[in-house]
Amino acid sequence: MIDKTAIIVGGGPAGAACAWRLKKAGVDALILDKKTFPRLKLCAGWVTPKVFNLLGLHPKRYPHSIIAFDRLVCYFRGVRVPVRTRQYSIRRYEFDAWLLERSGAPMDQHRVGSIRKENRHHIIDDRYRAKYLVGAGGTHCPVYRHLFSRISPRPETSRIATVETELRYDYIDSNCYLWFFEDGLPGYAWYVPKGNGYLNIGIGGKQTAIKKQGRTINEYWRRFEQKLAAAGLVIDREFDAKGHIYYIRHRTPRLQTDNAYLTGDAAGLATVDMGEGIGPAIRSGLRAADAIIHKRPYRMPQGAGYSWPGIIGSGITAFFNPK
Numbered sequence: 615m616i617d618k619t620a621i622i623v624g625g626g627p628a629g630a631a632c633a634w635r636l637k638k639a640g641v642d643a644l645i646l647d648k649k650t651f652p653r654l655k656l657c658a659g660w661v662t663p664k665v666f667n668l669l670g671l672h673p674k675r676y677p678h679s680i681i682a683f684d685r686l687v688c689y690f691r692g693v694r695v696p697v698r699t700r701q702y703s704i705r706r707y708e709f710d711a712w713l714l715e716r717s718g719a720p721m722d723q724h725r726v727g728s729i730r731k732e733n734r735h736h737i738i739d740d741r742y743r744a745k746y747l748v749g750a751g752g753t754h755c756p757v758y759r760h761l762f763s764r765i766s767p768r769p770e771t772s773r774i775a776t777v778e779t780e781l782r783y784d785y786i787d788s789n790c791y792l793w794f795f796e797d798g799l800p801g802y803a804w805y806v807p808k809g810n811g812y813l814n815i816g817i818g819g820k821q822t823a824i825k826k827q828g829r830t831i832n833e834y835w836r837r838f839e840q841k842l843a844a845a846g847l848v849i850d851r852e853f854d855a856k857g858h859i860y861y862i863r864h865r866t867p868r869l870q871t872d873n874a875y876l877t878g879d880a881a882g883l884a885t886v887d888m889g890e891g892i893g894p895a896i897r898s899g900l901r902a903a904d905a906i907i908h909k910r911p912y913r914m915p916q917g918a919g920y921s922w923p924g925i926i927g928s929g930i931t932a933f934f935n936p937k
Contacts, residue, residue: 618644620906621736621744623726623757625651625714627892628878629750631669631899633719639907646742647751648725651714655706656778656856657891658806658814662924663700665893668900669713678708679809681788686925689793699925703790703806703814705780726756736874746906747874750899753860755880766868768882771822772861774801774889777835778816779855785813787847796841800824801889803838805847815848818889821859831857862886863894863919870912875902883914888921 620636622629625647636643661680666673673680686697714721727739729747736747749757791805801819808814817831817838824831835855842848861882869876877883878895885894898914905912 615740616644616742618642618742618744620644620746620748621646621738621742622719622748622750623647623738624750624752624755624878624880625649625721626655626710626750626752626878626895627713628880628895628899629748630710630713630717630719631896632748632750632877632903633899634713634717635900635903636906637718639903641903641907643719644742644744645714645717645719645721646724646726646738647721648723650723651721652707652711654780655710656780656814656816656858657706658778658804658816659704659706659709659808660806660888660890660892661702661704661709662890662893662921663702664924665896666702668896673702676704676712678704678712679812680704681807681809683790685789687789687791689791689796691795697925701790701925703808705808705810705812726751729756729760734873745873748899748902748906749874749876749880750878750895752879753858753882755876757874758876758880761871761874762868762876762881765871766876768861768867769864771820772864772882773821773859774818774862774884775821775824775831775857775859776816776818777831777855777857778814778818779853780808780812780814781851781853782811783813783848783851784811785847791847793841797834797837798827798829799834800827803834803841805842813848815842815853816855860884860889860891862889867914869898869902869914870905873906875905875912877902883919885921886919888925890921893921893924894919 800823
C-alpha cells in the first residue's frame with residue numbers, strides 16, 4: 615500500500631495547481647492520472663492575466679508558445695463588436711505538462727477504479743491510501759462518480775456540448791474571433807490562433823436548449839465549417855473534429871464532503887457566460903490545497919463564475935499599461 619497525506623486524481627491544471635500549493639507547504643502529495651504527459655487536450659486554451667497572477671508568473675516568462683490578444687473580434691447575433699482586452703492563448707499539450715512538472719509533485723500513471731473509506735482514509739484500488747482526496751479528473755472524474763454524484767448531481771441545464779479541433783494551419787488572420795448566438799445557437803463559436811502555427815476552432819452550446827430546438831451540435835458544427843470557409847479563415851481542409859461535454863457552474867455545487875474535495879471540471883466550475891475552464895480549475899485547485907493546509911472549509915467565491923468582468927477589466931488595464 616502506498617501511503618500519502620493527499621492524493622490528487624487528475625494531473626490537469628486543477629490537479630497540478632493543487633499539488634504545487636501542497637508541495638510548497640510541505641504536504642506529501644501524489645498525483646494519479648490515467649495518461650502520461652504531455653498529452654493532447656482539445657481546448658481553446660484561453661488563459662487570463664489572473665491565471666498567471668495566481669501562478670505567480672509573468673506571461674513573458676512562460677517557457678512555451680503563447681499568443682497575447684489585445685482585442686477580441688466578437689459577433690453578437692451577426693453584429694461585429696471589437697472588444698479591447700488582454701488575454702492569452704496557449705496549447706494545453708504544453709501548458710498542462712509544464713504545470714505538472716512545475717508542481718514538483720510525483721505522479722503515477724494509474725486509472726482509478728474503486729474508492730472506499732477506511733478509518734477516515736481513502737483507499738484507491740487497494741493500492742493507494744491518503745487522508746485527503748482531491749478530485750481533479752475532469753467531467754468524468756472517478757472522485758465525483760464515487761463520492762459526489764448522489765449528494766451533488768449536476769443540473770442537465772448546465773451541460774455544454776462542444777465540437778472542436780486543433781490543427782496545424784498557416785493562418786493569415788491572427789485575430790481571435792468569437793461568434794455568439796449566430797443561427798440560433800445557444801452558445802458561441804471560436805477561432806483561436808496559437809503559437810508555432812497551431813489553430814483551435816470550436817463550437818459549444820447548452821445541450822438541453824439545442825435539443826429543444828430539435829437540432830444537434832453537429833448540425834451547428836457543419837454550418838460553422840461553412841462560415842469559416844466563406845470568411846476565408848480556414849479553407850481546403852477536412853476537420854478531424856471531436857465532441858465532448860462539460861458543465862458550467864450552477865448555483866450550489868457541493869465541493870467538499872469530509873476530507874474529499876472537487877475541483878475544476880470535476881465540480882462543474884466553468885464560467886457561466888463563456889465556459890472558461892482553465893481559470894476556475896487553477897483557482898479551485900489552489901483553494902482546495904489551502905483548505906487542506908489550513909484545515910478550513912473549501913469554497914469558491916460567487917464572482918468567480920463569470921469571465922466577462924475580467925475580460926473588460928483587463929482591457930482597461932491594457933489601455934493604461936500598454937506594455
